Amino acid sequence: MYFPSWLSQLYRGLSRPIRRTTQPIWGSLYRSLLQSSQRRIPEFSSFVVRTNTCGELRSSHLGQEVTLCGWIQYRRQNTFLVLRDFDGLVQVIIPQDESAASVKKILCEAPVESVVQVSGTVISRPAGQENPKMPTGEIEIKVKTAELLNACKKLPFEIKNFVKKTEALRLQYRYLDLRSFQMQYNLRLRSQMVMKMREYLCNLHGFVDIETPTLFKRTPGGAKEFLVPSREPGKFYSLPQSPQQFKQLLMVGGLDRYFQVARCYRDEGSRPDRQPEFTQIDIEMSFVDQTGIQSLIEGLLQYSWPNDKDPVVVPFPTMTFAEVLATYGTDKPDTRFGMKKYLKRKDIESIRNFAADHFNQEILPVFLNANRNWNSPVANFIMESQRLELIRLMETQEEDVVLLTAGEHNKACSLLGKLRLECADLLETRGVVLRDPTLFSFLWVVDFPLFLPKEENPRELESAHHPFTAPHPSDIHLLYTEPKKARSQHYDLVLNGNEIGGGSIRIHNAELQRYILATLLKEDVKMLSHLLQALDYGAPPHGGIALGLDRLICLVTGSPSIRDVIAFPKSFRGHDLMSNTPDSVPPEELKPYHIRVSKPTDSKAERAH
Amino acid sequence: MYFPSWLSQLYRGLSRPIRRTTQPIWGSLYRSLLQSSQRRIPEFSSFVVRTNTCGELRSSHLGQEVTLCGWIQYRRQNTFLVLRDFDGLVQVIIPQDESAASVKKILCEAPVESVVQVSGTVISRPAGQENPKMPTGEIEIKVKTAELLNACKKLPFEIKNFVKKTEALRLQYRYLDLRSFQMQYNLRLRSQMVMKMREYLCNLHGFVDIETPTLFKRTPGGAKEFLVPSREPGKFYSLPQSPQQFKQLLMVGGLDRYFQVARCYRDEGSRPDRQPEFTQIDIEMSFVDQTGIQSLIEGLLQYSWPNDKDPVVVPFPTMTFAEVLATYGTDKPDTRFGMKKYLKRKDIESIRNFAADHFNQEILPVFLNANRNWNSPVANFIMESQRLELIRLMETQEEDVVLLTAGEHNKACSLLGKLRLECADLLETRGVVLRDPTLFSFLWVVDFPLFLPKEENPRELESAHHPFTAPHPSDIHLLYTEPKKARSQHYDLVLNGNEIGGGSIRIHNAELQRYILATLLKEDVKMLSHLLQALDYGAPPHGGIALGLDRLICLVTGSPSIRDVIAFPKSFRGHDLMSNTPDSVPPEELKPYHIRVSKPTDSKAERAH
Structure with a gap:
């Protein structure tokens, strides 16, 4: 046969x-x-x-x-x-x-x-x-x-x-699409990996799986939180972006080691490859430092890693935020590859155009020939000693191409980081394999700044991550002198150029937390009074992390989109194409919630009025 | 010392x-x-x-x-x-x-x-x-x-x-209350028990843990579903009461064995000992019958039962709905005790008053003395042969007290069922232990009616459970002749007088599902067209169950309220007393969702207008 x-x-x-x-x-x-x-x-x-x-x-x-x-x-x-x-x-x-x-x-x-x-x-x-x-x-x-x-x-x-099939068709008939080998494999791998994570956390290391509410209070500045009207006029629940407050309160409550495979919500409107609801492996521990959390997560990934992939090697390398920015021009570098070679002259032109178009910035290419002379317009503008010093710093070799730019540090680094990925794309179209899909290259990025200048008003500060992040122990004095320079105890876990996790050691001192919230960030502390009060009542030192499960499984399975590792994902407009969700609701069902729909035309009319 | x-x-x-x-x-x-x-x-x-x-x-x-x-x-x-x-x-x-x-x-x-x-x-x-x-x-x-x-x-x-402490104080300072022995014990037992359930389902029986969306479409008649406004004018998500549709669609998608520790939502306003969000162990299988699901759940509870309790004995006894109603006067009988003894004459008076007050129904007590004569006004109204037949049927013994009532079957049974619990309360205040708190008495209740008369209009039908429940195989013909008499393949799991789980074999035939939805229930099938379509495309026979996790853990730990087995419960008014949730939201944060608050006074004004 x-x-x-x-x-x-x-x-x-x-x-x-x-x-x-x-x-x-x-x-x-x-x-x-x-x-x-x-x-x-x-x-x-x-x-x-x-x-x-x-x-x-x-x-x-x-x-x-x-x-x-x-x-x-x-x-x-x-x-x-x-x-x-x-x-x-x-x-x-x-x-x-x-x-x-x-x-x-x-x-x-x-x-x-x-x-x-x-x-x-x-x-x-x-x-x-x-x-x-x-x-x-x-x-x-x-x-x-x-x-x-x-x-x-x-x-x-x-x-x-x-x-x-188009993705729209796959999503409309998701129950048929789920019969495909790839979807079966992705969902089963996800289930297996999460199960192993639970075994590691719960059975091996004494973590307690605790469910936290998803109907909660909006957080200060929580503009991306979905609202849920209650039956009390004008009162709303919020669907939180993470169990951050609850996990900290559990530590104050002496639970010692918490984890949850937590559903989180973020309303970002239409953004490709984001979902309005997503899942994170949410972890918090008492009496722990940064190293402890890092070891825990390394062990967790090693233990739960699928058997059909190469085993995870630990510990993961660590770089500071300053280092990754200077070296890779991004805080989530793809560390599977380092150098860039095999570029052709015409590629350089397209790279220069990319830099001009996207960053409004000039790029100067330097081609190093066999005798290490510079074949570049730059050569005319710098002194011989500077040239030699640059060669030494960049560890250049024969036949290297060096791309130079000048400008404000962060901006110039970002541009070069983007160019590095552009070059990788270019080289891969030439058949050079830089980003091995079977290679999983983890990296810890640490020592982030604690604050950033606010975008709307650069003279004010906002938290680089969230306001509960503890300052770096060496930088606490800077909070009272030059807070902009203070580093935090935040850490990110990066995999193949994607941020798959982030966390921090938290502030457990109520006074310090009040100072940061009220004095430095000028937040309304009333909305967080329960948390501040909790810190006053014997809060242990604690810290934690959250891993983005959808993204992690997406990378492990080599899927093109996180929608391929979620059973019933929303489209990038936030629609469920199978059931036609969201949908209109009869006015009588809105009444118990004391809300009315105000159509955009209404509000225009209002403004005109 | x-x-x-x-x-x-x-x-x-x-x-x-x-x-x-x-x-x-x-x-x-x-x-x-x-x-x-x-x-x-x-x-x-x-x-x-x-x-x-x-x-x-x-x-x-x-x-x-x-x-x-x-x-x-x-x-x-x-x-x-x-x-x-x-x-x-x-x-x-x-x-x-x-x-x-x-x-x-x-x-x-x-x-x-x-x-x-x-x-x-x-x-x-x-x-x-x-x-x-x-x-x-x-x-x-x-x-x-x-x-x-x-x-x-x-x-x-x-x-x-x-x-x-008052419960309000405990909830306001939940992070302190969590330090108590009892809360630590409850939350850790819950975590352990759920972990063992996962091991049983995932590692021993090949179930796949699949997350389903909580931002979904409202279900027909889903008046108890919270609404979530979207950024599209007049379009809303709903927070579903269970993953019912998704679990069935997963079976159509060939996932074969699904489970999820699922967060569910139900807006019932203020009801004591209910929570607006709750958790169920949600299970669905393909190619299974009622017996299969029952064995699965018996094994699940046996495997996950805490080691500090007496082991669970399987199989659990099974009674039909008709039997439990006739025997215990309820569909969720507490089977830890049978008889009622030790009642005093004055107790009988309070029982008669209870029946009159709550059910507007007369109760006739019969006291059996040593020579089995009836000491009761009833004795005068019935024939000797009837009296002897009753004695035989009730298996009465010397010194028994028999409570008789007459009336419409369901109503009379319900009353007697309530009286049975009243008597148990009475007897326990007299020091007779009827309901041993260390005893866990499971019972399957099966063969429920498929439909009930609608409360608003008793000539119309509504589903006794939900419209996807399959009819009893012997009663399919009744659907076309006397649908009111058709029994279903729904099953409830009862523990010590509490319904802790319920499920059914589902309809996998699209034609039958359409007939029940459109012809018998007169539902708008448009809202379920995706599910009906899915049944057309090779849906396997399937069935499932959901266990109420909060209630189960509450019973296992002997807690007075489900709030004692939830880390951050809402008050019975649906408030988080720690953070003051739900809370008001500035009008500018409502704008992206195209809703306005209509205060009750507004709508009164409207009506007046």
């Missing part, structure tokens, strides 16, 4: 090209996720009518009577069909003898993607017809009975990875 | 009187939660400065140099203090020699509930001064160094269990 070639293609479609690791194969890959030395394989067929999953059958099952339930993936000339469940595919032989006419009728007439239950015997495939690319490729099922559990109508698109 | 007697009282205060099991003791009980045969004790002191927890020190630690962090629970005459952390208490000797003057000063001056770090040696208590009631009662700490980590101001109440 010929096994169709598209079936092996099926497994390739959606996944990004991956070097070094083998292609994911339905059935084998998910199982490999589960098979670590300590971990037993779950009983996938407990409590149900099937005896086995489609994907688990091997030669070791030969002769066994099995009952399988699944979807008809493919049927060939009424002779066999391929049955699919979450665990994989198996070939089912359609009986041809007269006595089995009813079984044949069911299996031949059911449309593709119909759900059937079959019972029969596991037999060997005839010699020469084994399919080594298919985990169940040595066996097939000789069917005795079959039942059509549900027929499938004509589908809006084929559930085959190589059939390209 | 005398160990203060209030310290042992401390451990008794909040917990309900419990027979058969020993009193919970801080430190020992939480550890016993963790010590099952398979389970290693977590490392509670990893990543932090302490070497040990206060509560773990025993004679086996004698001579060890330890560093501890904790709260000053108590200090006696500047000679010793008791240090507390989440794990327990330990006695710390304040050094008296001149060379340790600075240590003495710190430890003597820090107010109670201040946070300190001490280092020293674990030594034996002098002979005769051991405290057998204290898990660490054989040892004490000889301190060498001490550091005040944070001083505590004067507290609004003492953190001692025997100090009675």
Whole structure:
């Protein structure tokens, strides 16, 4: 029997090209996720009518009577069909003898993607017809009975990875899209990884999983918080952006070690690759310092890392904010690659244009030839001693291209950081692999500034992260003299150029917290009076971190968008395309909440009035 | 050294009187939660400065140099203090020699509930001064160094269990209330139990933990759903009451076995012992029947049951809805007790008054004396043969009291069910233990009616549970003839008189679902078109259940209210008393959401207008 070639293609479609690791194969890959030395394989067929999953059958099952339930993936000339469940595919032989006419009728007439239950015997495939690319490729099922559990109508698109679908269509029929290998793999990997994180935190290190409210009070300046009207006129709940206040209050409450896989909310309007609700691994500990949190997280990622990826190497390197900005021109550098080579002259022109267009800034390229002379207009403007000093500082080598710019430090660094990524893009189009998708390069960035000048009024300060961040122990005196120069005990975890986590040691001293909130940040402390009061009543020193789960899983699975690691994501406009959400609500349902809709035209009219 | 007697009282205060099991003791009980045969004790002191927890020190630690962090629970005459952390208490000797003057000063001056770090040696208590009631009662700490980590101001109440506090005060200072033994125990037991449930579902039975959105579309008739205004004029999200639609769509998507510890929302206004947000263990499976779900849940509870309670015995008994109503007069009977005895004549009067006041119904008591004669006014109205038949049916015994009523079946049963609980209350005030708090009596209730007459219009039907519930296989034909008589495949799990879970086998046939929604329930199917469409595209047979986690943990811990098993609960008016939530919002923050507050006076004015 010929096994169709598209079936092996099926497994390739959606996944990004991956070097070094083998292609994911339905059935084998998910199982490999589960098979670590300590971990037993779950009983996938407990409590149900099937005896086995489609994907688990091997030669070791030969002769066994099995009952399988699944979807008809493919049927060939009424002779066999391929049955699919979450665990994989198996070939089912359609009986041809007269006595089995009813079984044949069911299996031949059911449309593709119909759900059937079959019972029969596991037999060997005839010699020469084994399919080594298919985990169940040595066996097939000789069917005795079959039942059509549900027929499938004509589908809006084929559930085959190589059939390209727009994302809008995938989201509209998400329940069909979820049947794809890639979505099954992503969601199961996510579940496994979170489970391992829980084991690490809860079972190995005594963390307590505590749920915190999502109906809460708006935070000062919480302009990105969704509002929830209450039944009290003019009173609203807010959906918080993080459990920040609660996790700190839990430490004051002596819970010692808290974690939560926390749903968080942020209303950023339409922003690509952001979701109005997202999930973070939220952690807080008492009596801990920065090093303690870093070790905890390194251990957490090492423990929960999928078995089908290269193991995570710890400890992760650490750089200060000043260093990463000077070296990489960003606070979330992709540290998988360092140098930039192989640029052509015409590339340099496009880079200069990019800098001029995006940063309104001049870029001066320097080409170093074999005798280390500079082939650049810059050469005419600087002294020989300066030139040699630059060569020494930049550790340049023969055939290097150096891009120089001048200007305000942060701005110039940012530009060069962007150019570095632009160059990487350029080089990768030339076939130079700089950013290995199988490589996971973690980096801690520390010693951030505690405050930044406010965008609206640069003479005022705002928190670089949030106002509960403790100052760097060496810089506390600066709070009273030059607060702008004070560094914080905030730390970011960066993976392949993405910020996947951030946290800090918090302020546990009420007086210091009041001074920062009221005097330095000029915030209304009334809204945080409960937190300030809590710090007065024996708050332990504490700190924590939150990992962005959606982004982390997106990177681990190599998915193009976080929407690919969320079961029911919103579109980038915040819509659920399957159910048409958000939707209008009859006025009588607004009444208990004492709100009325004011259409934009109304408010225009109001203003005119 | 005398160990203060209030310290042992401390451990008794909040917990309900419990027979058969020993009193919970801080430190020992939480550890016993963790010590099952398979389970290693977590490392509670990893990543932090302490070497040990206060509560773990025993004679086996004698001579060890330890560093501890904790709260000053108590200090006696500047000679010793008791240090507390989440794990327990330990006695710390304040050094008296001149060379340790600075240590003495710190430890003597820090107010109670201040946070300190001490280092020293674990030594034996002098002979005769051991405290057998204290898990660490054989040892004490000889301190060498001490550091005040944070001083505590004067507290609004003492953190001692025997100090009675109003619940409002406890909620306002929740971060202090959380330091109590009982809250620590409740939250840690909850975390442990949920973790074990996850192990059972995920690691043992292949369930996938999948997060579903909480910003969704309102469901038809979803009048109890909180609304979340979006940035599109007049368009709202809803916070769903359960992930019902999503879990079914996941089955259509081939996820096979889903679970989620799901946050749900219900706006019921002010109702005692309800929370606007609550948590359920949400489960759905494909290819499963009622028995399968029941076995799954029995195994789940058995596996996750705390080690300090009597083990759960499975299978749980099952009764039909008709049976429980006829036998117990409720669909959630407390099956810990059966008979009612020891009633006095005057009790009967109060019971008759209760029935008249609450149900406007007459109750006829029958007192059976030694010769089985009826001492009752009823005796005069019924024939001897009826009397004997009743005696046979009720299996009455000598000295029994029988309460008789007549009337419409459901109403009469309900009344008698309420009276049964009233009698139990009465008897328990007389010292008869009917409802053993250490006994956990589970019961499945099955074969509920599929529909109920609508309250507003009894000639129309509404779903007894929800419209996706499958009819009982034997009753499908009734849908087309006498739908009121059709039973469903809904099942409730009852524990000690509380419904702690409910679920059903779902309809997977689109045509049947359309018929029930449109023809029988007269719902607008447009709002559910995505679900109906999904059923058309190869939906597998599926079913599920949801366990109310807050209620379950409340019963397991014997707490008087679900607020005692939630870290930051709302008051029964839906307020967070700590932060003053919900709160007013400046009008400019409402603008992006195109809503305006319409004060009740406004709408009155409107109506007048």
